[in-house]
Amino acid sequence: MSALKPLKPRDRDWHPPADTPDYKTTRARAPRQPLVYLPQTASDLSGPTFGHDDIxxxxxxxxxxxxxxxxxAIGQRILLHGHVLDEDARPIPDTxxxxxxxxxxxxYRHKNDxxxxxxDDNFGGCGRALTDGTGAYRFQTILPAPYPWPNGPNSWRPAHIHFSVFGTAFAQxxxxxxxxxxxxxxxxxPIAKAIPSAxxxxxxxxxxxxxxxxxxDMLAYRFDIVLRGREATLFENRKEGM
Structure with a gap:
């Protein structure tokens, strides 16, 4: 059995500061006191879990x-696909x-939008999939359009799609x-520009x-998700990675 490779250090300089003045809502949301570390408990790491029958x-x-x-759905049809990988490019299946x-x-199909x-009566705007044995996922969808948002007098969000990646339990x-x-x-x-690293x-x-x-029929775009290390994808909710 080969020895485990050392974990690649995370580049914490990638993460934006909590208070980014050009991103207006961070002024109210940024913490004013030092963060307190709360270690994960057994329930955080173990459950509740989901099953393949849920998809x-x-x-x-x-x-x-x-x-x-x-x-x-109406719009430019696209295939959005990629792999979920660890820092050594090994696949993460069943994610x-x-x-x-x-x-x-x-x-968005949301009451506050x-x-x-x-x-579009035929577009709900959300979907889910499990990665296969090679860590691959794929979605058929439409290319979203940019939209204005109340950050400034003429602020527009680029076209984007939100991702949520779960570990072995919903708390992960x-x-x-x-x-x-x-x-x-x-x-x-302003959201993208808040990230200090190009x-x-x-x-x-x-x-x-x-x-x-x-x-x-449709164009395709590839978006690979790397869970940790220097090549990790930037995650919005957890700086330390999975």
Missing amino acids: LPGDSDLLTNYAAPGSS LVEIWQANAGGR SYLAPL RLITQCYFEGDPLIVHC AAIDRLVARLDLEAATPF
């Missing part, structure tokens, strides 16, 4: 999972991956989001993958 075959197809029979997003007009873009959850290659709004977004921002960009595209 339905159509859950990963956002084009149809909310649509009326025979209908499909629950969930996504949620705005529609092709830039509007009052953007002028119309809702990491949250991030991916942008799309070539989007000119990324460099103007390399960390680059880790949040899904790459155009013409090899996986379906001719005359």
Whole structure:
């Protein structure tokens, strides 16, 4: 049996400061006192858990999972795929991956979203999948549109899709989001600009993958998720990784 490789150190300089003035809501949300470390308990690490039967075959197809029979979501059809990996590029199988997003007009199906873009009756904006034995996941969806948000007089979020990655239990959850290659709004977004490292921002960009595209049907984008180490994906809710 080979010896375990040492863990790669995390680059904590990647993470944005809690109080980032250009990202307006951080002014009120940033902690004013030092953080207190609370060690995880046995219940945090062990449960509750989920089973494979909780995932339905159509859950990963956002084009149809909310649509009326025979209908499909409106917008540019894309395949969003990738792998969940550890720091040594080993696959993480049977990982629950969930996504949620705005529609092709830039509007979420949420009661508090009052953007002028119309809702799509055939698009719910969320899906989930389990990674296979190679750590791979795949979603069929539409390319979300940018949308305005009340951060400043003319603030727009780049097109993006939110990700939630679970470990072996629901308490083990990491949250991030991916942008799309070539989007000119990324460099103007106060949320993305809060990240001090250009390399960390680059880790949040899904790459155009013409090899996986379906001719005359949909383009493909690849977004790999690395759980820890210097090559880790930047997660919004847990700086230390999974």
